[in-house]
Amino acid sequence: MSQITATPHGGAIVVPVVPLLKLGTWVVFFGLLAMLAIFFVSADQGAISFPAGNAVHEWVHDARHLLGFPCH
Amino acid sequence: MSTVSQDKSVLTPAAFLIRGLAVGLVAGLLAFVVAFALGEPTIDDAIALEDAAAAQMTPQEVAAEEAAAAEEDHSGMVAVSRDNQKSWGLLTGTVVVGAALGGLTALAAAAVIGRLGNLSARGSTALVALLGFVSIVLVPFAKYPSTPPAVGDGETIGGRTASYFALVLISVLAVIAAVVIANKLRARVDGWTATGIVAAGYIAVVAVAAALLPSVNELGDFPADLLWYFRRSSLLTLMTLWAAIGVGLVALLGRLHDTATADANRRELAANL
Ligand SMILES: [Zn+2]
Numbered sequence: 128m129s130q131i132t133a134t135p136h137g138g139a140i141v142v143p144v145v146p147l148l149k150l151g152t153w154v155v156f157f158g159l160l161a162m163l164a165i166f167f168v169s170a171d172q173g174a175i176s177f178p179a180g181n182a183v184h185e186w187v188h189d190a191r192h193l194l195g196f197p198c199h
Numbered sequence: 200m201s202t203v204s205q206d207k208s209v210l211t212p213a214a215f216l217i218r219g220l221a222v223g224l225v226a227g228l229l230a231f232v233v234a235f236a237l238g239e240p241t242i243d244d245a246i247a248l249e250d251a252a253a254a255q256m257t258p259q260e261v262a263a264e265e266a267a268a269a270e271e272d273h274s275g276m277v278a279v280s281r282d283n284q285k286s287w288g289l290l291t292g293t294v295v296v297g298a299a300l301g302g303l304t305a306l307a308a309a310a311v312i313g314r315l316g317n318l319s320a321r322g323s324t325a326l327v328a329l330l331g332f333v334s335i336v337l338v339p340f341a342k343y344p345s346t347p348p349a350v351g352d353g354e355t356i357g358g359r360t361a362s363y364f365a366l367v368l369i370s371v372l373a374v375i376a377a378v379v380i381a382n383k384l385r386a387r388v389d390g391w392t393a394t395g396i397v398a399a400g401y402i403a404v405v406a407v408a409a410a411l412l413p414s415v416n417e418l419g420d421f422p423a424d425l426l427w428y429f430r431r432s433s434l435l436t437l438m439t440l441w442a443a444i445g446v447g448l449v450a451l452l453g454r455l456h457d458t459a460t461a462d463a464n465r466r467e468l469a470a471n472l
Contacts, residue, residue, distance in 0.1 A: 141463040143210050143456070144313035153212035154306050161299035168292045170364075173356050185279040190292020192347060193238040193433050194440075195340060197359040199351035 169196040207466075210459040215309040215452065216302055222447035223301020227294035230440035234293060237432035239285045242348060244425055246281075249349035293440070301444050304331050308452055311378065316385055320456035321449045328445030334374040336437045339366045342409040345433035347426065351417050362412045366405075373404040 169191060171177060172184035184191075191198045279288060308324040315323050343363045351359070377397035384393035418426070 141460070141467045142313045143208050143459040143463045145210050145212060145215070145309045147310065150212045150306065150309055153216060154310075157216060157302055157306060161303050164295050164299045168296050170360050173360060180276055182277045182279075185277060185284070186288045187292040187295075188279070189239065189242055189284050189289040190234070190296070192242060192345060192429075193234045193289070193436050194292065194296055195336065195343075195345040195433055195437060197343070197346070197351070197356060197363050199346065199348055199353065199356070 168194070173198060207462075208459050209455065209462065210309075212306065212309060214455060215305040218451040218455065219302040219305025219448065220298050221301075222305070222444055222451060223298040224294055225297075225447060226301055226440050226443035227297025228290075229443045230297060230436050231290045231293040233439045234289055234432070234436040235285065238429070238436055239289070241425060241429040241432055242285070243281075245347035245349045245421075245429065248421070248425075252349070293436070297440055297444070300331070300335075300440070301448070304328055304444050305448055305452065307331070308448060312452070312456060315378075315382060316390065319453075321453040324449045324452045325445055328441060328448060330374050330378070332438070332441035332445075334370040335367060336434075336441065338370045338405050338409075339363060340434065340437075342366055342412065343415060344430050346417075347421075347429040350419070350421050350426070355415075355417070358413070359415055362415070366408060366412055369408045370405050373401050377401045 167183055168187045172181050173191075188198065304327055308327045311327060312320045312323045315326070318326065343359070343366065377400060380400070381393045381397040384396060388396075
């Protein structure tokens, strides 16, 4: 089926977009959350340690190596 | 062609994010399957080499190692069994990273859909996933490839981690700049010329960054064949993750945008009656 829809004023098609200002808030909040999640898998208790110990590092150890993050 | 953003549209950031998280979870699951089947045997071999090397240490070396270990703070130290590391531990890592990258890719797609000339929602989403893989995985891998256990000095982990993330950050910022600049250039030159110019610019930026960042060579006498098998499995794991994110989001975001386009045009038609 054709994507082209005839409209009364000269056959223009309306292409909806996401407003950037509204999107920006989501990018900031989810960006921080995603960064924190990736930090625990990629670097915690290796380069930087929080909390102390090695439980997080040990648990995700193989994923850290196979997803290409520096580990050993 | 006009672009509109309406308050009533189904095209909300939340709609993109929820699809990104769902696709990312599934992608993480698929990446786990590949990592478990292809990567884990090579990790086991690398750990066996590490243990064999430890068994050949002289009593003095063993004593020195134990003394160094005793100096470190051992509060909260636990041992996770290899069985748990290679199953639930690995799964946790791939699913968490999958969901995070799936969500970020969906939000990036939300920013460019409808804004890249004649490129459709599906084409724009595929482009975002492809650029994500190239800038986050492929380019950093060329300078700092994955390393198996038994390779790498614990003393240098801080510097290696900083260098790796610096290159990822530069690469991602450069690719975002490339897309924005290409979009502006299209007003003056054709699409392929614009793409060629910004691709050359991106390569120049990451090449200079890679040349300036410190190199890592801590391989020692680690066997070359095992190193390649590990790196190949690591790359296949990451390719699976990104391919699944790309394919899944093209399907889900494409359908979402179809619905939104139909709604918007129906409303436009009704307003003009
Ligand atoms: Zn390790």
